[in-house]
Amino acid sequence: MTDSSPRELTHFIGGKHVSGTSGRFSDVFDPSTGEVQARVPLASTEEMAAAIANAEEAQVGWGATNPQKRARVLMKFVELINKDALELAKTLSREHGKTVDDAKGDIQRGVEVVEFAIGAPHLLKGEYSSAAGTGIDVYSMRQPLGVVAGITPFNFPAMIPLWKMGPALAAGNSFILKPSERDPSVPLRIAELFLEAGLPAGVLNVVNGDKEAVDAILHDDRVKAVGFVGSTPIAQYIYETAAQNGKRAQCFGGAKNHMIVMPDADLDQVADALIGAGYGSAGERCMAISVAVPVGKETGDALAAKLTERVKALRIGPALAESVDYGPLITAEALQRVEGYIQTGIDEGATLLADGRGYTVEGYENGFYLGPTLFDNVSTDMTVYKEEVFGPVLFIARADDYEQALAMASDHEFGNGVSIFTRDGDAARDFSARVNVGMVGVNVPIPVPIAYHTFGGWKKSGFGDLNQHGPDAFRFYTKTKTVTSRWLSHDLKEGASFVIPTMH
Template sequence: MIEVGHFIGGKRVAGTSGRTADIMQPMDGSVRGKVALASREELRKAVENAKEAQIGWAATNPQRRVRVLMKFLDLVQNEYDELAEMLAREHGKTIPDAKGDIQRGLEVIEVCIGAPHLLKGEYTDGAGPGIDVYSLRQPLGVVAGITPFNFPAMIPLWKIGPAIAAGNSFILKPSERDPSVPMRIAELFIEAGLPAGVLNVVNGDKDVVDGILDDPDIKAVGFVGSTPIAQYIYSRATANGKRAQCFGGAKNHMIIMPDADMDQTVDALIGAGYGSAGERCMAISVAVPVGEETANRLVEKLIPRVEALKIGSSLDASADFGPVVTADALSRIKTYVDGGVKEGAKLVVDGRDFKMQGYENGYYMAGCLFDHVTPDMKIYKEEIFGPVLSVVRAKTYEDAIRLPNEHEYGNGVSIFTRDGDAARDFAARVQVGMVGVNVPIPVPIAYYTFGGWKASGFGDLNQHGPDAFRFYTKTKTVTSRWPSGIKDGAEFVIPTMN
């Protein structure tokens, strides 16, 4: 049994609130350990540490700050396998998928090594008679991140990297379901030379979240999770004068045109729909074939592929996916499938009764495939977050593009086609934040920004890329004139370029 407390002032500390939560091991349903749930007093201690440490860290030049990130990258490489197993045991995803989780986070850290360039301001020489104007990007101070269970390495690193590279100190509140990897990440940053207090990890529940939102010393909050909580955090944070960057749920569509390479399309759908047991905000959960003949070909090829998916334990490297994160998550997914059947969708592959031999207490479910789903059904409207793919048949291309455009969510979307005109039109007209053309999971590379539209995202700036450095800094503009050439006497007219 492991015990996970908090990481404050550069070291692990035990929780003092007396409240804990179980850390489960989804592959067999066992209790792996306990995680402390912090009080407001423990959070406040972390904030005070962060506030004190930030002063010296901000005064450290950007090049020296990013040397810490470079050393951190080396240290993670030495522990890649251990971190991946730790992540797999607590989340449930397979070890290869866990390694991908870590790698996508490290790619953002790699981009953050360019912070000295990304933090540069602008300069205009001779903006007026004897006047120079320049801008500075300066850190906000203490900032915080509230991150989800489904990417316990990637999303914390997406937030920590640009925040500390920009000279802020950081408070991380990771998911209490899989807290071990975030704690180890914090230790590795200290080993890499990050000053104590610049990065703190406070484990907890809603009480800590509200404490972060209300603390006057925390200047910005980033969040990834469900849409209702994203809306709540964004509203409360901004009401308290904080910057907020909140990302919510998704219902990602893949449009399949009649000319698409069907074998390539099915390969893409299988990976994007069922990878990580569907517990990804960028998972494709709706396939939209255009025309009945396209739909029939698609479903005919999908059925045997879904039936052949290999479900295994989190430690089985050959498995296509493992268990879902909790027993409650498994129950919720099955309830959605039951509801889809009642609403009249055709369940052509039913994975509800799957049992993993030797892991009967684990949270396993095989892939489910629905056909003839309609936009009025709950399984279409809401995010299921499980290994469930719905086929919504569209008569025409215009009917197909209308589906993602009119959906509540606008996170990711893809089109599979050989027609460049159709792809170009789709990319221009679709009302979704991230678009893939013959790419099933359109997650941008780390030096572009990641973010959804509509109910999938709240706030003006996205995650990673240049937006991250804009979010974690404030711009100061300096207009300077030196005594040479200054006329005597007061001026009462607002300065202009005339």
């Protein structure tokens, strides 16, 4: 008889797996079956403090290591994670519910930022001005902050932790990761791979937890910066609390991403793009397109017909199955919440073209599945238009003309991503310049920038003035020291001066 009890996960502190001591645990589900597959410990304030102390001690030597040697550790890590990518993707799929191919993309987009961070020796270079004054040289240097932390969401358990830790580690910081308690196994494996790559023990620590662990990070003076991705209320809370405690913070929240569909767009291309961007990963992406905005009645009618047809052909099933378009939602609570939004849309008068509620998969009847749902005639005053649904639900909100469509995307309280599909270069150029949103796609449904540009939304989608990855990441994870140097000639006698120095 085999023991079918859930396995017990750990923290990763000081280069070792450490059992939790708080006595509190959270269940980790297999969303495809609905079964509990593991229990993850939730750290106490004391446990987090111990991890921070470990990180503070380890950072001294790591920060003093020259950037080229730090970069070599990242190079080795990239080699190791690429070898482990398939098994890592399967682990991710089992805990999150996204398909294996989608999980591979999750990992790859994170690895690309680590690859960019390998350029740290160049990115950390300061500036130098020779002979800024008589015998005076001025130069700057970028130095690590010390201990920094990342608080990351369930929907990208590989990508976003790597977005945070890659540049932070390359810059010479030690890192505390508080991953989502819903799917923590991939972050723990990433920590093992970094240790294997040569990262000194204690430089990267993974501490599982809930609000108690988050608050421990926010109120510990040894943590100098915090990065967060999640919902807007929590993003705002973390940003404000971090600022009150003298920490740097970059916090990214919710989204309501629009796709503007101009009358001249190829509607077959548009429909395919919307299906992938709206329903991929069961809609659990901050960059998912959730609002299609066709311009004009004819465009709207044709698009609604094409989307309805394609929705019926989507394949939903367990995450590890082949030939599945998307899998289950992360938890039963997430499923219930999204189903509640569907009912709200009906109650508010939107036209339901496809209802995914009650969807079951044979052999997986207890999984957290929701079929693709499609609404038409959604207005800007509806709750389902205003709020982030975070599920496989696509809303068609029609616009009479281009200016109305532009205003809909610009006026929404979220400003994460937006896309326009058109064959008119002038319209695309005007839209890109005028829309009040942080990331714009032109005939690109999910405008996630490549690793050497920066990722970040505006308005209530982002708090802080520096974005994720790209050059902004190194600005965020370092502080600038400026040195003004003067070497006096032995025969130069100036005497005391009581005026502010100038360079003349």
